[in-house]
Amino acid sequence: MEVHIQETVTVHPATPPFSDDHVLPLSHLDTDRNLNVIFRYLRVYVNNESKDADPFDVVVSSLSAALVRWYQFAGTLRRRAHDNRLELHCLAGGGVRVARAKVDCALSAVNYLDDPDEKFVEKLVPGPTIDEALTHPFTLQITRFACGGWVMGTAVHHAMCDGMGATLFFNAMAEVARGEEFTVEPAWNRAALLGPRNPPRVDFPVDQFLSLDKDSVPYAHSGKPAAQEFFEMKDEWLDRLKAALHEQSGSKYTTFEALGAFIWRASVKASKIPEDETVKFAYQTNIRRKVKPALPFGYWGNGCVPMYVQLAAKDLIGQPLWKTAELINKSKFNTTDDYVRSFIDFQELHFQDGITPGNRVSGFTDWRHIGHATVDFGWGGPVTVFPLTRHLLGGVAPCYFLPYSAAGEGKKDGFKVLVYVQEEAMPAFKEEMEKLSGNELILS
Template sequence: MAVVAPPMELQRLRVLDTVTVGLTPPAAAEHAMAPLPLSGLDADRNMLDVTFRTLRFFPPPPPSVDPLAVLPRAFAAALGLFPALAGRIRDGYVVLGAGAAVPLVLAASELSVADVDTDAPASALLDGLAPGDGDGDVADGPALALQATRFACGGVALGMRVAHALCDGAGATKFLAAAARFASGQGPPDMAPVWERRELLGPRQRPRVATPVFDRVLALDDDVARCGPYGAAGEWHSQQQLTRECVHMSDARVEALRARLADEAGLRLTTFEVAAAFIWRAKVKANGTSSGEVVKMVYSMNISKLVDPPLPDGYWGNVCVPVYVALAAGDLIAQPLAATAALIKKSKQAVDDEYVRSYIDFQELHRGEGVTAGAVSAFTDWRRLGHGEVDFGWGGPEAVLPLSWRILGSTEPCFLLPYGAGDERRRRGFKVFVALQRAAVAGFREEMQELLLKQQQISVGRL
């Protein structure tokens, strides 16, 4: 059988070394005999066996600074504050054994950062700039893996793979921001990291589900119990040939639509509510879904300040719950877009402390029975995750990208992403990475025209 050569840009990527970033002996001794329990949100099956991968591009440091020398020391210092990232996940706990450490790949590329297309969500080069996906093998490797790549222009790419059961995007950013502080000589973060996961977000002593929404949108499925929420859908999705699109959204056009829909609905609407309603409808229309089929969207909502008591600022576990909207495809397409945006707002208003506790308890009561919402279109907003705080001393990230796409029980997610600080499009809009069926691409593009930046370029790739 002929060997297929990797793409040319990957051939110009060289691994220089793989170093292990370990805990100091005192920290290792402190945690070696004390398994750390996960929270009820961490132990959600949608998170438990899943890793997520991210990629950040940074500007060149001063000539006197070698980023491949600075970063290992900075990560070692930060790991002392976040020791669980060097552990392994076992049965709802994080276990740190002797010699617990995080692998850090140091690499170099002959390319310039300007040669990298950060608008291509399925780029082989982007994928090669982060540690490989570890889905299904979370228990066999450390919770965190890192890769730092220096480009010929001096720019730096930082790739990360982390077990989703330990943190979401906000929690991972806290770790990176702590490492950045050490790298820039600022010392530890002002707010110490907080664990206390079972105490703050564990199931109640007598689990109970007082929020009826979960009985309406969640079900139990033997295939999901056996294969997980993503494995059960994998064969169907491979047959459908999902693709990834990069869509460039215009702030002015979204704002004009938001104002019109707010007036029609008699409500104050957010950009997220309007954009999610528009994109969800566009996907369903482009898919040609039968009018009587119930379609669902799910999005993640930060509950840090909604629970009682509020989560402390240093808490770095998963802090989002899934929120669902479901209706017949025909109703979604026929009703005014303002009505769909209003439904999303109404679903957000239903999220309170009891919603969170009931969701955690529902998972606890049915753990192992295959909790699933079925086929869902997932949405998550990364525009305000504190990316600018990750500054290793030579500037914050110029681009932040998701590489893994298994979130909220869905393999058809939509990410709202900011442009980098140096991208002139930042003043005019934001971009969206979205997964959809390949057969729906043309229809989806047509549906999205109303909100697009002019002269945008769309990248398409296979999932």
């Protein structure tokens, strides 16, 4: 299957949003060294026979209208000379690049990209280099399939926003496409809302999880090839896992805590990490309502902070699984205004020192309830949402919890997980994962 790029256009705001060129500072969450990455993902829309419009034209038109209020997406990221932090330059005439493409097959022929071929989906999403993404931090590709369905591929520099912030913008575009009024007033003011205190102070010991290394390279890895694999997670298996942990500990754990603990241990065990090395479980937690004062509803910058659980590899593998789930559970209680402000102030004090979470980070994220499915341009919400990014929270071995596609004959029981591990460790990792589906759950 070939993806044919037909044209690339630059979309400008429908009316000039400003008269004077200006520079906007970013927050210290936006400029976290581990967010100097391009987040790439796609949304899949099925054909709507009552909708005869060209999706490319609809997206371009709605994007142009939304950029009047959200003009920063047409800006350019540059590094300041005095401290090397990113800032956003907003210049007259800026725009967003959108590519038009087509594929000569039906979405059903690729199962609505529910479990896609890695090489194929790479062609459905813009793939800028990190330098290109600084110049054009937000790019789109609209690919029409022979069935009339289409895919929106997005590449956005993470310094611009997180997943929730991007979804606010896409929902604004979708409101225009459906002929509705904007319901959210975008809020910027990032440096003031999430800037350092004066003087900065670190009251929470974030240095327990973060270290300083000027020579560190974010997302450095061993050079060994990584492999991706999908695993189905049936409700029955998950209920059995959580029941077993409850029986052992007397406590109840969420699916994220129980399954996250299981997958983390399985990947560390399969990868044969030296037993004395420190390994980390990392995830993002939403702080929009945790900080004081709470962030405005229309705040679309990065509004999450990383949380970590760390252990020696031998302890993770050797201790009962419920203890690992318990550590993940307890880490959530660190999400306080004090933690957020200390994390920001740590970034202020040590940005030049090279802040790193280490080289054995396993990033976990749950996309089942993040709001992607609400983005309706008139074809209904996307039936499949799929991430392509491997760089997550300082690690190169992410795990995504994903819903099954809502189209076709896809599975409806439970959900799927997308996991990256070293290629040579995948056979052993699969053996560990098979323990979830056995008639008798084995937690050792």
